[in-house]
Amino acid sequence: MALPREYPGQSCAIARALEIVGERWTLLILRDAVFGVRRFSDFSRHLGVPRAVLAERLEFLVAEGVLERVAGSRGRDEYVVTDKGLGLWPVLRALGAWGDAHYSPAGPRRVFEHAGCGGDVASGGRCARCGAQVPVAATVLVPGPGYEGPAEGDAISAALAAPHRLLEQLG
Template sequence: MPLGTDYTNQDCAVARSLEVVGERWTLLIVRDLFYGIRRYNELRKHIGLPPATLTDRLNHLVEEDVVERIPGEGARDEYRLTPKGEGLWPVVCGLAQWGNANYVEPERRMGYKHRADGGELNANGSCSVCGEIPDASEVMVQKATPLPKDAFAVALQEPHRLLQPLRP
């Protein structure tokens, strides 16, 4: 029996969520928007996906009110997470922490810290110092060592507040 291409026969919140963010590359786009990468060409370069795929995924995220397109000068529109999109932070953080624990060498792990007290975020997103689960805007991110030498990977070596523009 061939697999379907969607989850229309599934009456389930997980299935509906996968309809929105479950396609390949989509969560990487959301991740980079949390990191502050906002322009189309910057997203394309940092993630390394084909232009047609990026356009398709961004348009879908805009249609679903996960991302908003902010008109810029010329072809320099910016993309930002909406409040609905920012609600994906626990998912992105949890996947990152799970990936760190199971697939990433310690020196290559992305670190997340609570801006208020510098506490590391645990696997469930709570601060190791105060126990609070901070909003994404209160989280600092820092990558130890970039693999690709693109400007954004290098910029992420420095502590950076999530949701703030990242300009290498």
């Protein structure tokens, strides 16, 4: 039995946000979209999410203005992160940093660098080298010490094995 998405009777901003991003797979879809995944088939293969669930989540995120569906190459729809969706990046980064601190004994799987100077970008978005607040589009995703290598046969995992600027399309 599926749990309801809504939190009726609660006027809390966190409850409202959970109505949008609190369902299983949603934050991973958003993470991948920021990492540069755009095509339905790439989300499906990389995440292993059931296709019906993925279709529902993407449709919902588009309806909420978190993602935008655009015409991509080869006539296929693609999904890009909107400004509203980019507002969730600090939340995703903070969750990832928390997970790294508590559940990654070998170190983080991925680290983030400032494209401008190569400095480490902390979960708050500030560059350790130059002190700048680094926008998402100027952040480079780099395999970290806990990275085990790409998943067999997954083109997205293989693309993420090399440094890659966030929001730039993978695949």
